[in-house]
Amino acid sequence: MSDARDDGYAPKRDPALTRAYLETRAGIGSSADADARILAAAARAVGARPQIAGTPWQRRFRLPMAIAATVVLSFSVVTLVREERPGFESARETLPPPSAAPAAAPSPAAPAAPADLPEPPVAPAPAAAPAAPPVLPETELKRKAAKKEASVVARDAAKDLPKITAAPSAQAGPQAAAEARPETQAKPSVLLEKAESPLRDQVAAAPTAAAPSAPRAADTSAAESSEAKQDRQRELRNADVLAASKGTSPMPAAAPPPPLPPPTQASTAPGAANDALKSRSGIGSSATGPAGSAADAATPEAWLKLIRDLRDANKLDEARASAKRFKTRHPDFRIPEDLKAVFE
Amino acid sequence: MLAYADGDARAFPPLYERHKGGIYRYLRRQLQPQHNPAQADELAQDVWMNAINARERYVVEAKFTTWLYTIAHNRLMDFFRSNKVVALGLVKSFDEGDTGDAEGTGDGLHEHVAAPARDAPESRAHGSQVARRMLECLGALPANQREAFLLQEESDLSIADIAAACAVGMETAKSRLRYAMAKLRECMKEYLEVAA
Numbered sequence: 001m002s003d004a005r006d007d008g009y010a011p012k013r014d015p016a017l018t019r020a021y022l023e024t025r026a027g028i029g030s031s032a033d034a035d036a037r038i039l040a041a042a043a044r045a046v047g048a049r050p051q052i053a054g055t056p057w058q059r060r061f062r063l064p065m066a067i068a069a070t071v072v073l074s075f076s077v078v079t080l081v082r083e084e085r086p087g088f089e090s091a092r093e094t095l096p097p098p099s100a101a102p103a104a105a106p107s108p109a110a111p112a113a114p115a116d117l118p119e120p121p122v123a124p125a126p127a128a129a130p131a132a133p134p135v136l137p138e139t140e141l142k143r144k145a146a147k148k149e150a151s152v153v154a155r156d157a158a159k160d161l162p163k164i165t166a167a168p169s170a171q172a173g174p175q176a177a178a179e180a181r182p183e184t185q186a187k188p189s190v191l192l193e194k195a196e197s198p199l200r201d202q203v204a205a206a207p208t209a210a211a212p213s214a215p216r217a218a219d220t221s222a223a224e225s226s227e228a229k230q231d232r233q234r235e236l237r238n239a240d241v242l243a244a245s246k247g248t249s250p251m252p253a254a255a256p257p258p259p260l261p262p263p264t265q266a267s268t269a270p271g272a273a274n275d276a277l278k279s280r281s282g283i284g285s286s287a288t289g290p291a292g293s294a295a296d297a298a299t300p301e302a303w304l305k306l307i308r309d310l311r312d313a314n315k316l317d318e319a320r321a322s323a324k325r326f327k328t329r330h331p332d333f334r335i336p337e338d339l340k341a342v343f344e
Numbered sequence: 345m346l347a348y349a350d351g352d353a354r355a356f357p358p359l360y361e362r363h364k365g366g367i368y369r370y371l372r373r374q375l376q377p378q379h380n381p382a383q384a385d386e387l388a389q390d391v392w393m394n395a396i397n398a399r400e401r402y403v404v405e406a407k408f409t410t411w412l413y414t415i416a417h418n419r420l421m422d423f424f425r426s427n428k429v430v431a432l433g434l435v436k437s438f439d440e441g442d443t444g445d446a447e448g449t450g451d452g453l454h455e456h457v458a459a460p461a462r463d464a465p466e467s468r469a470h471g472s473q474v475a476r477r478m479l480e481c482l483g484a485l486p487a488n489q490r491e492a493f494l495l496q497e498e499s500d501l502s503i504a505d506i507a508a509a510c511a512v513g514m515e516t517a518k519s520r521l522r523y524a525m526a527k528l529r530e531c532m533k534e535y536l537e538v539a540a
Contacts, residue, residue, distance in 0.1 A: 011522045013496065016536045017529065021497050023475035024482075030368040034385045035360075038392045042356040045396045046348070 300326070300333045311342050345408050349399040360392065363409065366498035367391055367416050373482060373494055374420055387423060391416045410505040413495060417509050474535050481531035489524035492517055 303326050310319035323343045326333075335343050347355035371391070372384035394415050402411060482490055488510070495506045507517035529536065 011518070011525050014525055014529065017525060017532065018497060020474050020478045020532055020535060021482075023472075024478050025365070025369060026475070028369055028372065029365050030388050031385055034389050035364065038360060038364075038389055038396075039357060041393060042348070042360070042396050043353045045399070046351050046353045046356075 300330045303330075304336060304339060307342060308339060311339070316342070345399065345402050345411075346404070349402055356396075359408075363412055363499075364388070364392075367412065370413065370416060370491075370494050370498050371420060374487065374491060383423075387416075387419055391419050394419065406508060407501075407505060409499045410501060410508055413499055413501065413505075413509040414511075417491070417511070474532075477532060477535055478528075481528050484531060485524055485527055489520045489527070492520035493524040493528065496521060 303322070307319050307322050307326065310316075310322060319342050323339070327343060345355070345359060348359065368384060368388045371387045372381065375384055375387075391412070395412055398415070402408075482493070485493065491510060492506055495501050495509060499505075501509065503518050503521065504514055506521065507514045510517060512520075
């Protein structure tokens with residue numbers, strides 16, 4: 001629009017006139033209020049699009065960085081989900097279809113199936129927990145955590161082991177089952193095994209004393225309920241106590257099933273029974289062994305019977321001490337009439 | 345202006361600081377003495393608001409100064425039309441067109457002139473006298489000639505830009521400016537000789 005050629009014919013600016021005009025400019029200007037209004041209006045006009053604060057570098061890379069962060073986050077989430085799902089699916093793949101697997105056969109992958117799966121296999125679940133003790137309330141949380149851990153173990157087992165067929169070998173079955181068994185399911189059973197193995201070995205005559213081992217668990221009916229198993233465990237303990245009190249067998253206090261010591265004068269049957277009682281009730285020994293712990297952790301009925309036996313054996317101090325511990329452990333349990341004298 | 349039109353609010357204040365004085369003085373010198381300075385403020389605000397609202401239509405075809413003074417000229421014409429200020433000749437020349445030598449009947453701009461900042465009192469007094477005389481001479485100019493002179497002095501626009509801002513031909517703008525300068529020299533003769 002400006003044309004220098006045309007301006008060449010234009011009148012030149014007169015410096016004297018310019019100087020004279022500059023004299024008139026002093027002190028002439030718009031008011032501060034008008035300035036403020038105009039600037040505010042200008043800011044409002046573009047206020048709909050807020051300016052991004054920060055340095056030009058930040059403004060330039062803000063959007064790409066946001067996109068990159070979103071992509072990385074999404075990728076991480078997807079990767080995590082995919083890491084979880086293949087394990088889940090591979091565990092499912094290793095499971096034989098319920099129709100193909102015999103219900104009684106202990107499938108190694110069966111106990112490994114996480115309990116929180118939407119479709120848990122029906123038949124192997126009861127067979128997987130023949131030796132499961134009664135669920136203790138305090139282990140509820142641990143059990144849930146163990147289920148997750150079991151799923152991880154199962155996934156690892158599924159990766160390491162060859163594809164499990166519908167009929168696993170008899171040796172691999174219990175082993176894999178033991179590996180894949182959740183911690184809280186395996187742990188109490190092991191403890192119980194340790195605690196009761198001396199008794200179980202020596203009270204072989206009792207018909208209900210046989211604990212279901214893994215091969216026997218395979219023969220156990222799948223429909224056997226856990227309550228029936230709990231009753232059986234309870235009966236087993238009662239039988240142990242009865243056998244101990246009647247002196248049918250001498251019981252070593254703690255050791256796992258050693259060869260029976262030759263009967264000596266000191267370890268006659270009643271004496272051995274008393275030793276067994278002591279060891280199981282935790283009396284007379286500063287360190288309570290596994291057997292004593294098991295006895296204390298047994299059902300209150302069994303414990304009361306133990307106290308009753310102590311009383312009948314004229315061990316009143318021990319009976320009272322045991323009663324005191326019983327009261328501490330089971331404060332709300334109703335005390336039978338015949339034992340109230342001991343408890344008082 | 346392009347940055348401001350693009351949404352950068354921080355680009356406007358420097359622009360405003362650079363041109364607000366020229367726009368205000370251009371408007372105030374063109375108003376008749378009976379118009380108070382508040383009207384010049386109002387007109388200046390209108391000019392800037394029009395510029396703000398028209399920011400997205402701004403294209404780099406001319407200098408921003410030319411675009412801004414075109415807005416100012418148009419706003420002044422609207423003001424003169426609405427106030428029936430036809431006697432100035434400015435509106436007439438704008439509406440009917442002229443050849444550049446249309447004589448207006450401009451009145452003198454009798455306004456208070458602040459004393460320029462000078463060190464010596466004599467210089468200050470002389471400067472004040474020159475300013476007062478200059479304003480009288482400007483007021484004596486026809487409005488369209490005064491406008492050409494003001495546009496050249498306030499915004500340093502070229503003849504072509506003055507012609508564009510005033511919506512007249514180049515020759516008209518050149519003629520107006522030549523007449524204006526000749527009259528001012530004659531009017532300010534004694535002061536210019538003293539200064540020389």
